[in-house]
Amino acid sequence: MFCLDDIEREIDREMAKSFKEPRIKDKDLFEVVEEVFDKPTVLAILELRKRKCLKTLKGVVSAGKEARVYWAKAFDGSDLAVKIYLTATAEFRKSIWKYIQGDPRYEWVISLPSHKLMSVWARKEFSNLKRMFKARVNVPEPICFHRNIIVMRFIGENGVRAPLLKEVHEAGELEEELAIKIFQKLIYFVYKLYWDAKLVHGDLSEYNVMVFNGEPYIIDVSQAVLTDHPNALDLLRRDITNLVRFFGEEVGLEIPSVDEIMDSILTKNLQVVGIEHEDERK
Ligand SMILES: Nc1ncnc2c1ncn2[C@@H]1O[C@H](COP(=O)(O)OP(=O)(O)OP(=O)(O)O)[C@@H](O)[C@H]1O
Numbered sequence: 449m450f451c452l453d454d455i456e457r458e459i460d461r462e463m464a465k466s467f468k469e470p471r472i473k474d475k476d477l478f479e480v481v482e483e484v485f486d487k488p489t490v491l492a493i494l495e496l497r498k499r500k501c502l503k504t505l506k507g508v509v510s511a512g513k514e515a516r517v518y519w520a521k522a523f524d525g526s527d528l529a530v531k532i533y534l535t536a537t538a539e540f541r542k543s544i545w546k547y548i549q550g551d552p553r554y555e556w557v558i559s560l561p562s563h564k565l566m567s568v569w570a571r572k573e574f575s576n577l578k579r580m581f582k583a584r585v586n587v588p589e590p591i592c593f594h595r596n597i598i599v600m601r602f603i604g605e606n607g608v609r610a611p612l613l614k615e616v617h618e619a620g621e622l623e624e625e626l627a628i629k630i631f632q633k634l635i636y637f638v639y640k641l642y643w644d645a646k647l648v649h650g651d652l653s654e655y656n657v658m659v660f661n662g663e664p665y666i667i668d669v670s671q672a673v674l675t676d677h678p679n680a681l682d683l684l685r686r687d688i689t690n691l692v693r694f695f696g697e698e699v700g701l702e703i704p705s706v707d708e709i710m711d712s713i714l715t716k717n718l719q720v721v722g723i724e725h726e727d728e729r730k
């Protein structure tokens with residue numbers, strides 16, 4: 449069995465080894481100079497490169513308190529998004545409690561030290577992404593993960609991320625036809641998440657949807673819960689309430705009520721709210 453000191457020593461050894469590689473390689477990997485990476489994170493990035501998951505970290509896309517998202521290049525030249533979970537603040541621990549309380553798979557993680565909690569959280573996001581992608585919901589395709597890092601498809605072009613739904617609206621570019629299409633797709637995705645992936649996103653809003661080529665992409669899925677989670681229905685209602693508030697009040701669409709949408713999803717009858725879904729189009 450390893451004790452923490454052994455692991456630290458192992459990390460130091462690994463670090464020393466990797467930095468004995470020609471410097472050009474490090475430059476190749478980190479185009480961005482980042483002081484925010486601690487040793488285990490640098491090692492994890494090196495490991496991902498060794499596994500050929502990513503070639504170069506290009507630049508920061510988003511720098512949140514707990515996680516940073518980077519634009520990266522894959523070995524085949526395609527664009528990637530790399531989400532790195534850094535520090536679990538007290539605020540973060542508080543904010544995730546409602547998603548894990550009552551879920552025996554995760555309740556215990558709340559007392560983990562920061563880096564371990566973040567690794568569990570990254571793994572949770574990766575596995576949620578996989579389930580969602582498999583259910584054919586528009587999410588960034590998950591590519592690989594290691595420790596506190598997940599690698600996924602980049603939503604955008606040439607390192608420029610696609611706008612969030614909120615930003616599209618603020619730019620005055622959410623015309624009625626596009627808004628209706630996106631609203632209907634999002635409800636359909638919530639439905640597919642519920643019935644096919646057996647998940648509820650739990651933090652769905654105009655801030656966690658990107659719009660790319662006229663299509664909505666749902667992001668930020670670490671907190672998603674299984675449908676048998678004790679808070680699943682409350683979280684489902686909250687997600688729908690956010691969508692109804694945004695599309696109804698802010699965008700000004702005439703849309704069904706939260707109750708009508710809840711019922712239609714739970715009774716598997718989206719037509720009630722005027723939404724056709726693929727299965728019925730066949
Ligand atoms: N796959 C992706 N491709 C391109 N950009 C992305 C991708 N995933 C996330 N982003 C960008 O990074 C931002 C932060 O991502 P995300 O919401 O997953 O992280 P977060 O730490 O929870 O941030 P926040 O607290 O701002 O919600 C997003 O708003 C989006 O602009």
Ligand SMILES: [Mg+2]
Pocket residue numbers: 655656667668
């Ligand atoms: Mg977010």
